[in-house]
Amino acid sequence: MDAFKYENSKLLCEEVSVDQIADAVGSPVYIYSAKTFRDHFASFQKAFADLDPIICYSIKSCGNLAIIKLLSELGCGMDTVSGGEIYRAQQADADMSKVVYAGVGKTDAEIKLGITSGIGWFNIESEMECENISRIAKSLGKVAHGALRVNPDIYDPKTHDKTTTGKKETKFGVDIERAKQFFRTYGKDEHCVLDAIHLHIGSPIYSPEPYVMAIKKALDLIAELKAEGIEVKTLDIGGGYAADYESGKSPSYQTYADAIVPLLKDTGLQVILEPGRTISGNAGILVSEVQYIKQGGNKKFAILNTGMHHMIRPAMYEAFHFVWPTQVDAKFEPAERKEVMDMDGLVKTEVVGPICETSDTIAKDRMLPPLERGDRVAMFTAGAYGMVMASNYNAMPRPAEVLVDGDTATVIRQRETYADVVALEESPMPVDLA
Structure with missing residues (x-):
């Protein structure tokens, strides 16, 4: 614990x-306990090892530079939601190629910072944002990589309404019905390469079942896109894994992994995980x-x-x-x-x-x-x-x-x-x- x-x-x-x-x-x-940070990261990494995932710690959960640096030295990537968090990752010498950047209101200055600092992926929230990232990348002579944030309309009923993000009517991402058209429209953009899907259904999630349902929907979408000649290479299944506010309240990392790993192990997808409170709480x-x-x-x-x-x-x-x-x-x-x-x-x-x-x-x-x-x-x-x-x-x-x-x-x-x-x-x- x-x-x-x-x-x-x-x-x-x-x-x-x-x-x-x-x-x-x-x-x-x-x-804070450095041992607890190290132990949690190591246990999480071990549970999902069969996927060889990129694990991106959610800076928004606890973002002190010393803690980011501690986790970065263990090989951890970073999940960011603002220019300030990208800057924190830079200042802590994080591997910027293992940084993802989410958020519905990315400013032009923040997008420029993300591109010039060499982050791995922008988690894209809307059509207009995708167009804007492409425009800015072109103006800089750069290529950005995007993961479309898809709302699978899945949530855990135990999750507080204020931290539920996977419903169709949230401000985050696009609903799964629009996602296919999104890829048709923007999937061949030269300056914002759209080759990934991002899921995030809320936090905390107290059982693996909502992840299973969301991943199955995402895999169906990926198969439909592949049939149209559109390849998705990366699936970011987000964060939201629970922490023990009471002794033994949350599932173990292995419980999550036992349900999630078999769905993704033989897909050939690069998998990204975004744990936050489950590491830092x-x-x-x-x-x-x-x-x-x-x-x-x-x-x-x-x-x-x-x-x-x-x-x-x-x-x-x-x-x-x-x-x-x-x-x-x-x-x-x-x-x-x-x-x-x-x-x-x-x-x-x-x-x-x-x-x-x-x-x-x-x-x-x-x-x-x-x-x-x-x-x-x-x-x-x-x-x-x-x-x-x-x-x-x-x-x-x-x-x-x-x-x-x-x-x-x-x-x-x-x-x-x-x-x-x-x-x-x-x-x-x-x-x-x-």
Whole structure:
């Protein structure tokens, strides 16, 4: 699952005490385990080895340069969704030929960056975008490669509506009925070579069945195109593989692979996979400190120095994150992380943040060990869609990030200061309207 564990009633990240890190750099702080990133990538790679796939880590899930570099050094490609993420991949010395670039609103500047940096594929979302990529590539004297993003109208009912992307009526890609005509129209373009198909049906997907249904539709489409003389060489089946927000909740990588690999093994297609949270989710925690304990009616509140400005998933998606103190009595050491913990002496607690929004609630009516002012708590499975979605709402600085590797800990992003928050506002400049 990950390298976060309790020993002698204290939470460790690999071989380092979480509290020692917080003592040294302050809180709130994101703490990541390098071992967990490596182990997850290796396990994922092994499960799908029979396909010899290109694995492109989804930078949007957790995009610190040190983490991108760590995975790139393992041979991992990158899945990007903006010019900024392409730039991050460049700065981390990623292999740009193993970079894919998705997103419905690619600007001309972002497309130019993708072409000149030599990315492998643009995941193309519309007819107009395809024409624009071709035009820009021609103007640069370059050739771009495109994968048409196809919506197979498949989704997992357990996936939150806000993260379901494979339905016909989403803003992403083109529906499968239009895809054949798309290839007929653009399949012979000389400057945007359209020889791949991209699927992405949402995140997280808690079973392999939606992938199986989507891949079968894609293979049928590829066969129909081949009958017309149009060759598709690459199939990118996207990401969305789940992470363990609760112990044992998500399928193993092998469970996904056992269903997916037989469909693709003998097709001759180059396969691309885009794992994100399944690699990064359990690799990080967010550590914070209890500021106050208060009673509100029948509720006991624990008010932290972090909240929706640093981890927005509970407010935005009603997402569950396991929350537990970093130091506990031996009787409260958790053997598993579950939404409902059954231990004598737990207290029903509402864990909330400091932001002036009622939605700034981290854990509702959660049974927790008794908390006091000054206690530290960890929010687990915070490695994905945590820091990358953090903001300065309420003029709050963003936290530091620390990467632990064995018995060493390194600050990989400095904590912001109030000065950092206002830095870009301090030198107003007149707009040249000439």
